[in-house]
Amino acid sequence: MPVRISYKQKNFRDLFQQIIQKKRVQFKSVDLEVKKIIANVIKNGDDSLVRFAKQYDHFKLSKKNIKFSKSEINNSVKKCRTKTISALKLAAKRIKDFHKRQFPKNSYYKDSLGIRLGMQWNPIDSVGVYVPGGSASYPSSVLMNVIPAKVAGVQRIAMAVPTPQGEINPLVLAAAHILGIEEIYRIGGAQAIAAFAYGTKSIDPVDKIVGPGNVYVSAAKRQVFGTVGIDMLAGPSEILIVADKNNNADWIAIDLLSQAEHDAQSQSILITDSTDFLEQVIGAIKKNLEKLPRKNIAAASWGVNGVAILVKNIDQSLPLINALAPEHLELCISNPEKMAKKVKNAGAIFLGNFTPEAVGDYMAGPNHVLPTSRSSRFSSGLNVLDFLTRSSLVKCDKKSLNKIGPKIVELADCEGLTAHAFSVMYRIKD
Known part of the structure; x- marks a missing residue:
């Protein structure tokens, strides 16, 4: 059952702190294993990649087919429905248009002493994009990680995607094809991160690694940081919805489940000022769970990590929002713009009843690679600046x-x- 707390409880603050402090992912449990994998790749290169593909992905990789061929990529595109390709192209256009607006300008000026000062921006030379495989193999991840790098002007973008049992979602390769990415490797896990960081005979090292992954991937990114740059240490997905009673309970319920279906460790939180509406949403979640192919995952997530918070009034939710610092924040209230101006900590904010978080996942334009585990207190979503370096100019x-x-x-x-x-x-x- 999800955690339920109310402002009426004397220990409300203590209960809320427990929600904040709850850890949903532990790197330490895999750190030693990941360290050994990285060391093995450094020592044995491609031989390690072949071995780990057999061990973890259960298929026979060879040094000759580590990289996808152009014909394999083209054949994958042919397997995709025309309307899906069309949707991917529209999403790519919108994401590109948004990220172009983030590009900074070089500046140069003379100060009062006659010293010339300025800044110039340059793209990183090479980037490795990790795209999860298996049940979490999403073409949208390709778009969101690659496009800001291309807008920044990165010349070499390589991609790694695991192929469990030798299988891959053709849409992942199709998305890469749409963006002109041809350097794609069928490797995954910590070994892929190590290959990008240190290089092998088949894979040149990169300057920065981006992209989500499981706990092994995140632990590996943390361990190679310093040798290469990384985007962030992404944890399980999360959503916080602030909703008043003037909402459709089914809408709010399905939005909460849209994060719960990602992973059993995902977290969905509802804050409302109406007891009746809170009960309606909880009932709607039970009903809508039965409609989901991934209902077992969503049910596990909601049952273990779900939270429902009753506040006295909607204004009382603001300090809770900033303390939770959610990855995704939906403001389903009468004046969402007013509250949004006061929100300091959130990866992305979705305003109003007709802006479900899924709009941002796919088609709005802003990036869906966002800080999790309260890290929006000090970091932001993936953007063009992540693929640029800034040099100061002094004369x-x-x-x-x-x-x-x-x-x-x-x-x-x-x-x-x-x-x-x-x-x-x-x-x-x-």
Whole structure:
């Protein structure tokens, strides 16, 4: 049964803190195994990838077929329905249009001392995109991870996708084809992350790794960070819905289940100011569960990680939102824009009754790769800036250096860095 708490309970704050502090994923349980996998890939390269494909994905990989051929990619596209390809192309266009607006401009100016200062942005050279396989093999993940990298101007984008029993969702390859990605490897798990980070004979290393995955993938990304960049350590999906009584209970219920069906560790939270509506939603969840092919997963998620919170009024939900810092936030209330302005911590905010979170997952345009596990307190969803580096520009002439130089010498001397001081003094005296 989901957790239910009410503002009327004397220990409401304590119960709410328990919800915040609950851990739904533990990296430590797999850290040692992942460390061994990474070390094996570093030492044995492609041989390790072949071995781990047999061990974990239960199919025979060879060094010759680690990479998908162009004909395999083209054949996958032919297997897809025309209307699905059309939907993917529309989604790609919308995602690209949105992310183009994120691109920063180089800047250059002269300050009051005559020093020229600025910033210039450059794309990362290479990126490895991890796309989950099996039951969580989603073409939308390809679009969301690849498009901001392409908009940023990344020249080399490689993709890794596991193929359990040698099978792959053809739509994943079709999505890659739409975006012009041809460097696609049939590898997964921690071994794929290691291959991207350190390289093998068949796979050149990359500068940054992005994309969601299971606990092994996340643990591997954490361990290779520093050798390469990573996007984030994504945990199980989550949604928080704030809804008043002026809603359709079935709509809210199915939105909660839309996250619950992802994974048994996903979390769905409802905050409402109406006891009657809360009961209606819980009843609607039970009813709608029976309609879902993934009802066992959704039921497990809602039963173990689901939460229903009763507040005195909708305004009381604001501090709860910012404390929970959800990945997805739906504001199904009378004036969602007003509350949204006060929300500090949320990966993405969906405003009003006709904006279910699924709109953002597929077609709206903003990225669906979002911070989880309360990390929206200090991070944001995947975007173009994640694929750019920024360099500062500084230019002094003799006149401007003479103006600022004595102060530089003073600070260098007080820190005991004599060569720093001399590097300015030599130029000033000349």
